[in-house]
Amino acid sequence: MLESVPITLDEARALARRVLLRHGLAEDHVASVIETIVAGERDGCTSHGLYRLIVCAHTLSTGAVAKAAKPEIIDLAPSIVHVDADGGFAPLAHSMGLPLLIAKARAQGVAAMVLTRCVHFAALWPDIEPLADEGLVALACTPSHAWVAPHGGTLPMFGTNPLAFAWPRQGRPSLVFDFATSAVARGEIELHRRQGRPLAKGWAIDSQGAPTTDPEAALAGAMLTFGGHKGSALALMIELIAGPLIGDLTSRESLIHDDGRKASPFGGVLILAMDPSAFLGDTAAFHLSRAEALFQSLVEQGARLPGDRRLAARRAHDTAPLSIDRALYDDLIALSGDP
Amino acid sequence: MLESVPITLDEARALARRVLLRHGLAEDHVASVIETIVAGERDGCTSHGLYRLIVCAHTLSTGAVAKAAKPEIIDLAPSIVHVDADGGFAPLAHSMGLPLLIAKARAQGVAAMVLTRCVHFAALWPDIEPLADEGLVALACTPSHAWVAPHGGTLPMFGTNPLAFAWPRQGRPSLVFDFATSAVARGEIELHRRQGRPLAKGWAIDSQGAPTTDPEAALAGAMLTFGGHKGSALALMIELIAGPLIGDLTSRESLIHDDGRKASPFGGVLILAMDPSAFLGDTAAFHLSRAEALFQSLVEQGARLPGDRRLAARRAHDTAPLSIDRALYDDLIALSGDP
Numbered sequence: 185m186l187e188s189v190p191i192t193l194d195e196a197r198a199l200a201r202r203v204l205l206r207h208g209l210a211e212d213h214v215a216s217v218i219e220t221i222v223a224g225e226r227d228g229c230t231s232h233g234l235y236r237l238i239v240c241a242h243t244l245s246t247g248a249v250a251k252a253a254k255p256e257i258i259d260l261a262p263s264i265v266h267v268d269a270d271g272g273f274a275p276l277a278h279s280m281g282l283p284l285l286i287a288k289a290r291a292q293g294v295a296a297m298v299l300t301r302c303v304h305f306a307a308l309w310p311d312i313e314p315l316a317d318e319g320l321v322a323l324a325c326t327p328s329h330a331w332v333a334p335h336g337g338t339l340p341m342f343g344t345n346p347l348a349f350a351w352p353r354q355g356r357p358s359l360v361f362d363f364a365t366s367a368v369a370r371g372e373i374e375l376h377r378r379q380g381r382p383l384a385k386g387w388a389i390d391s392q393g394a395p396t397t398d399p400e401a402a403l404a405g406a407m408l409t410f411g412g413h414k415g416s417a418l419a420l421m422i423e424l425i426a427g428p429l430i431g432d433l434t435s436r437e438s439l440i441h442d443d444g445r446k447a448s449p450f451g452g453v454l455i456l457a458m459d460p461s462a463f464l465g466d467t468a469a470f471h472l473s474r475a476e477a478l479f480q481s482l483v484e485q486g487a488r489l490p491g492d493r494r495l496a497a498r499r500a501h502d503t504a505p506l507s508i509d510r511a512l513y514d515d516l517i518a519l520s521g522d523p
Numbered sequence: 524m525l526e527s528v529p530i531t532l533d534e535a536r537a538l539a540r541r542v543l544l545r546h547g548l549a550e551d552h553v554a555s556v557i558e559t560i561v562a563g564e565r566d567g568c569t570s571h572g573l574y575r576l577i578v579c580a581h582t583l584s585t586g587a588v589a590k591a592a593k594p595e596i597i598d599l600a601p602s603i604v605h606v607d608a609d610g611g612f613a614p615l616a617h618s619m620g621l622p623l624l625i626a627k628a629r630a631q632g633v634a635a636m637v638l639t640r641c642v643h644f645a646a647l648w649p650d651i652e653p654l655a656d657e658g659l660v661a662l663a664c665t666p667s668h669a670w671v672a673p674h675g676g677t678l679p680m681f682g683t684n685p686l687a688f689a690w691p692r693q694g695r696p697s698l699v700f701d702f703a704t705s706a707v708a709r710g711e712i713e714l715h716r717r718q719g720r721p722l723a724k725g726w727a728i729d730s731q732g733a734p735t736t737d738p739e740a741a742l743a744g745a746m747l748t749f750g751g752h753k754g755s756a757l758a759l760m761i762e763l764i765a766g767p768l769i770g771d772l773t774s775r776e777s778l779i780h781d782d783g784r785k786a787s788p789f790g791g792v793l794i795l796a797m798d799p800s801a802f803l804g805d806t807a808a809f810h811l812s813r814a815e816a817l818f819q820s821l822v823e824q825g826a827r828l829p830g831d832r833r834l835a836a837r838r839a840h841d842t843a844p845l846s847i848d849r850a851l852y853d854d855l856i857a858l859s860g861d862p
Contacts, residue, residue, distance in 0.1 A: 260632065260802070261801040264632035291601070292600060292603075293599065293601065293602045295633060298802065334826040410751070411750025411753065414702045415753070420829065421662075427813075429797065436817075458764070463599070474766075482759075485678045486676055486677065487676030490756040
């Protein structure tokens with residue numbers, strides 16, 4: 185019996201489509217959720233790839249997401265576009281707001297897009313890669329569920345609160361990365377539990393606030409931020425600017441809102457876009473080439489550019505099919521309702 | 524003999540004034556540099572307090588800063604103000620540009636201030652505290668000199684590249700923090716060398732790229748970022764958005780520009796300001812109070828709010844004089860030219 189199943193990107197799209205339609209997601213949402221999920225799988229982010237269909241299907245079945253949400257675009261200020269996602273998955277609201285965000289960034293120099301009342305199930309990098317592909321510099325952040333204790337505290341308060349950054353490159357794929365401000369991803373803790381492996385030190389504390397390497401104790405306690413008090417300060421910043429600043433839930437409020445359904449986090453996303461042409465005028469090309477010199481010097485000394493493993497996986501899947509874990513594939517076939 | 528010397532804030536200002544004037548700094552710059560330095564000392568940031576007068580005096584004496592620079596304000600785009608610092612210290616250029624940045628943030632919702640061609644010698648938090656005191660949310664970052672190796676590399680490429688964040692609070696001092704993306708401050712390595720103490724693990728590598736706890740070897744090698752590859756990615760982001768994006772030097776270029784003078788870094792600063800009223804309209808007060816609930820929950824579980832040690836030192840100096848190390852005081856008296 186095969187341990188993994190080769191499928192093409194189009195087959196992956198078709199499978200994702202069947203799963204989502206069978207769980208009642210409206211056609212326009214299906215199209216945008218599929219692209220996000222298949223992009224994750226294509227880029228080797230298996231935790232944010234086809235596996236997320238299981239998470240999406242569960243979220244749909246619990247009623248925690250509006251299946252036919254109608255996002256509304258609100259032109260909030262000269263440099264702010266607000267998309268009220270109407271309780272739906274984030275990707276459709278995101279793609280609907282993107283053209284106005286791009287137009288505002290070009291006209292004003294700097295602009296923000298605020299997504300609110302959305303269910304965010306994906307990695308954060310797909311939210312900003314399209315901006316860099318349009319020649320803009322972009323940042324994004326979002327809270328999640330309260331799983332992470334602040335530095336010096338013992339109770340989960342922050343989400344895994346990722347930060348994403350994107351930088352345009354001439355004639356090359358944009359430089360795009362994201363990272364959780366938790367020491368590791370939530371899924372990593374759950375994976376260790378399933379496999380009965382101890383956690384690394386520094387990942388988590390138990391419910392008494394004591395360091396633990398026991399996954400069960402960690403899940404009952406709290407995860408820790410990366411980088412001690414600095415990572416904790418960054419997590420707090422993200423909690424604030426993608427929570428109260430945009431009028432949406434904190435990670436703690438998202439978890440309360442979830443009410444035990446174990447659905448994906450509910451809340452908002454803040455995206456900032458900056459136009460190098462507005463900052464630099466005619467000298468933009470020159471200064472962007474100085475960034476290339478910086479990248480070159482990093483690579484020459486053996487450092488890896490953030491995001492380059494993803495791009496390598498993407499290139500590999502230009503010709504090779506995706507390789508899906510057999511158990512995951514079988515689960516997805518079952519979720520799709522196929523015999 | 525006293526080990527420390529008590530002086531009032533006004534005496535500190537007068538002493539700073541004499542030192543800076545004696546080293547030829549123009550009157551308008553003196554006034555703004557003094558406020559930054561005394562604010563650092565008052566807030567207990569001794570490495571960015573009166574000690575920085577020695578750094579400033581050295582920078583002035585090497586010719587690395589323009590003593591009578593005339594900053595120019597350029598209204599670059601609806602959401603961008605650019606202040607060309609004309610090679611001078613940053614604080615005057617910063618304070619000249621601040622009113623336009625505040626006006627733009629209020630009118631557009633989001634705005635950026637770009638300081639270029641400035642010598643930045645101070646902590647970063649004073650650059651954004653005034654914005655939060657005006658009710659705005661703010662971020663700032665700046666490269667420095669290339670002292671820090673990227674994760675997986677061996678050669679110094681990044682600066683200590685601090686990130687600062689400020690959040691307005693009703694009826695309380697603004698929440699303001701900054702942190703270097705290096706594992707520790709550059710001064711910490713130098714302090715350990717002077718005292719002959721070994722460094723902690725994870726702070727630095729030697730010139731061969733091997734981990735070291737020897738301060739001499741670290742200074743000949745490279746410092747490391749905090750938080751492994753995540754801190755390194757953040758340092759790269761700062762290098763890009765406060766370097767090439769604003770048409771100014773990277774940390775490596777700043778060190779080359781310095782040409783062995785050991786002056787403060789030369790380059791630019793990027794400041795972003797966001798107006799909660801633009802994001803939230805009439806509901807701003809309500810959502811800012813939700814942030815207060817978050818702060819309360821952090822404090823109740825024993826975590827410290829970022830920046831609160833600084834605010835405690837500030838409160839203490841409302842009534843108590845500053846306490847200056849005797850050796851530093853004597854050095855400053857000598858630099859001031861007083862008998």
